Amino acid sequence: MTNQHSPLTEPLAEPDTVVSELLDFLAGQTRSPWSPETDLFRDGGLSSLFAMQLVVHLETRYGIAIRGADLRLDNFRTVQLMSALVRRLQQARADGRDG
Amino acid sequence: MTTAPQPETAHPPTHVLTVLGAGVMGVGITALALGHGLPVHLVDIDRAGLARARDRVAGELRLAQLLGALPPGTAPGRLTTGTTPGPAARATAVIEAITEDAELKARLLAEVSALVRPGTPLITNTSSIPVDELAGAVRRPAELVGTHFMNPPYLIRTAEVIRGPRTGNPAMAAVAALLAALRREAVVVRDAPGFVTSRILHPMINDAARVVEQGTATAEQVDALMRGCLGHPTGPLRTADLIGLDNLVDSLWVLHQRTGDEGCRPCDLLLRLVREGHHGRKSGSGFYDYRWDDHIPVGAGNQKEN
Numbered sequence: 001m002t003n004q005h006s007p008l009t010e011p012l013a014e015p016d017t018v019v020s021e022l023l024d025f026l027a028g029q030t031r032s033p034w035s036p037e038t039d040l041f042r043d044g045g046l047s048s049l050f051a052m053q054l055v056v057h058l059e060t061r062y063g064i065a066i067r068g069a070d071l072r073l074d075n076f077r078t079v080q081l082m083s084a085l086v087r088r089l090q091q092a093r094a095d096g097r098d099g
Numbered sequence: 100m101t102t103a104p105q106p107e108t109a110h111p112p113t114h115v116l117t118v119l120g121a122g123v124m125g126v127g128i129t130a131l132a133l134g135h136g137l138p139v140h141l142v143d144i145d146r147a148g149l150a151r152a153r154d155r156v157a158g159e160l161r162l163a164q165l166l167g168a169l170p171p172g173t174a175p176g177r178l179t180t181g182t183t184p185g186p187a188a189r190a191t192a193v194i195e196a197i198t199e200d201a202e203l204k205a206r207l208l209a210e211v212s213a214l215v216r217p218g219t220p221l222i223t224n225t226s227s228i229p230v231d232e233l234a235g236a237v238r239r240p241a242e243l244v245g246t247h248f249m250n251p252p253y254l255i256r257t258a259e260v261i262r263g264p265r266t267g268n269p270a271m272a273a274v275a276a277l278l279a280a281l282r283r284e285a286v287v288v289r290d291a292p293g294f295v296t297s298r299i300l301h302p303m304i305n306d307a308a309r310v311v312e313q314g315t316a317t318a319e320q321v322d323a324l325m326r327g328c329l330g331h332p333t334g335p336l337r338t339a340d341l342i343g344l345d346n347l348v349d350s351l352w353v354l355h356q357r358t359g360d361e362g363c364r365p366c367d368l369l370l371r372l373v374r375e376g377h378h379g380r381k382s383g384s385g386f387y388d389y390r391w392d393d394h395i396p397v398g399a400g401n402q403k404e405n
Contacts (some may be wrong), residue, residue, distance in 0.1 A: 052162045071164050 018062070018083040025057060026079070036079040051076045058082060064089040112138055112176075114280055117190040117206060120197035121145070121180075122150035123250060123343065123381055124224055128194055129178065130159035132255040134169040138176040140186040149180045157387065163253040170282065187214045192277050194246070196224040199349040204228065205236035212237035220273040222246050226342075227293040227301070227350040229357070230263030241267030244274045247294060250341055260285040261294050292357035293350070300338070301350055302332075302362040307335040311386070312368035318386040320336050336386040340379035344386075350371050 019036050026034045027028060030046070040046045054076050055066055067076075075085045114137045118129050121143035129139045133156065143149050143154070156178060156319020163169050179186070186205075187193050193211055197203060204223060212221055221243045223233055234240035245261030252258070258278060262271060271287070278285045288295050307321050316324070331338075339347055348370060353362035372378075372385060379385035 047168055049162070051165055052158075055161070055165060071161060072167060073165055076165075 015083050015087055018086050019079055021061070022082055025061075029053075031098045034079065036083075038079075039077045039096065040079075041073065041077060048073060054082065058086055062086045062090060112136075113191070114138075114277055115189060115191045116140070116277075117142065117184065117193045117196045117211075118185040119143075119184060119187075119193065119211065121148055121155075121400050122196065122198070123253070124150055124248060125196040126155045127159060127198055127250055127252045128224065128248055130156050130163060130251075131248075131281055131283075133176040133178055134160055134163050134173070134253060136170075136173045137280065139178055140190070141178065141180045142182065142184050142186075143180075144182055146182055149182065153178065153180060159251065159253070161207075162227050163251075166254060168253045172403070184211050184214060186213070187211050187219075188216065188274065190215060190219060192220050192222060192273060194222045194224055199225060199228065199346055199353065201228050201232055201353070205233050205342055208243070209236040209238075212239065212242070218269065218273075219339050220241070220270040220277075221246055222274060222277075224248055226346065227297045227353040229292055230261050230290045231265060234265045240265040242270045244270050246274070246292070247296060248283075249296075256282070256284050258283045258285055259294055260287045261290055261292045262287055297350055298358075300335075301347060301354060302334045302360065303396045304339045304342075304347060305351055305362065305364075305366055308339070308368045308386075309366040311336070312366055340385035340387055343379045343381055344369060345373050345378045 022037065023034055026040070034040070034044070035062070038044050041048050041051070051073055055071070058064065059066055066085070066089065070085065074081070076082055114132075116129075116132050116139045118125050118132070118139055119142045120211055121129075121141055125141065127142070129141050129152075132139045141149070141152060143152065160169075160175060178282070184193075193215060194209070195208055197202060197207060204225070208221060209274070210225065215221065217239060219242065221237060222245070223230060223243065224246050226247055230243060230245040234243045237243050240263070243263060244266050245263065247259040247261065247384040249255040249258070260274060275285060286295075292298065293301060307325070310316055310321055311318050318336045322331075322336050325331040325334045348365045351363050351365040351369075354360065355365075376382060377384045380389050
């Protein structure tokens with residue numbers, strides 16, 4: 001059940017790749033460049049509602065399910081933090097600790 | 100996840116809600132209640148809409164959790180849905196959140212008041228229709244109370260509560276207990292067209308739209324000034340998009356008809372946007388465009404640090 005949304009062939013993404021992909025995604029969505037450490041909500045002026053779009057994007061792009069205690073705004077504040085979250089959830093899934 | 104059965108308990112839950120209407124507010128109120136552990140039966144006459152409403156409720160619950168708006172460690176209440184209000188017979192409170200139309204509301208409330216157990220508060224959620232206009236339609240007018248939840252209900256802690264001239268103390272106490280269970284702060288006001296918030300906000304939004312219509316400033320400029328100079332959190336026109344321009348126009352007509360205030364007559368720009376299907380965020384466009392950059396504030400690029 002926990003893996004039903006996951007593309008099973010999705011390999012673990014390299015952290016640097018996730019960072020650069022997320023920067024591209026944000027630039028495309030906002031039509032502005034971003035840096036990995038910028039707090040998107042406090043300093044970036046993005047609506048906290050935009051975080052939900054980030055959640056859905058991360059889940060579909062990286063084949064992870066973000067739920068429970070992980071579903072909190074602080075995990076999505078910066079591109080660095082999102083990359084770390086993706087890595088941790090992908091690793092957990094690969095180790096069979098998902099869920 | 101919201102439909103997972105709850106463990107059986109020896110005692111029935113304190114609050115069992117029936118919510119009538121699976122529009123923006125019905126879904127938001129349902130998410131608020133489920134997120135606080137209350138079971139909800141959500142009713143809408145549109146069967147296809149109900150199926151979508153389940154997904155929308157689940158999405159709202161996730162958003163509420165993401166934004167830290169739900170009490171930690173609380174298992175979500177059970178959601179059931181249906182096309183008839185029959186289960187209101189088992190409810191401890193009924194919240195009506197259908198279209199802002201006094202006749203439709205009166206008809207539905209009359210039907211539901213014949214179903215519920217005596218003593219069950221009937222709550223009409225409205226932005227502007229006076230409670231007492233509907234009280235005559237229900238079996239026990241003392242049980243009818245008005246609320247005006249803001250959108251989204253789980254993010255805004257304060258709710259306007261309207262006591263009609265015929266509303267009784269037990270109904271007021273029941274609504275206070277319900278709102279406490281939902282961790283909302285109630286401000287109880289007297290009955291009048293638009294009560295407090297809409298009576299002040301809606302003519303102001305109408306004026307803001309008129310300013311744009313007359314070419315004095317763009318929508319972005321109006322909101323930037325209201326935010327930057329006057330401390331309005333989102334700006335009146337972005338707020339209008341969140342309310343829904345169709346709902347706003349309905350509400351302005353209610354106010355205009357009942358107060359005679361010409362400032363409440365919806366301006367041409369509002370009427371044209373509604374006519375052309377620009378109903379605000381829920382439709383993808385209003386004063387702003389939400390079709391591909393949903394939730395991103397205009398001008399975000401100017402505000403951030405790199």
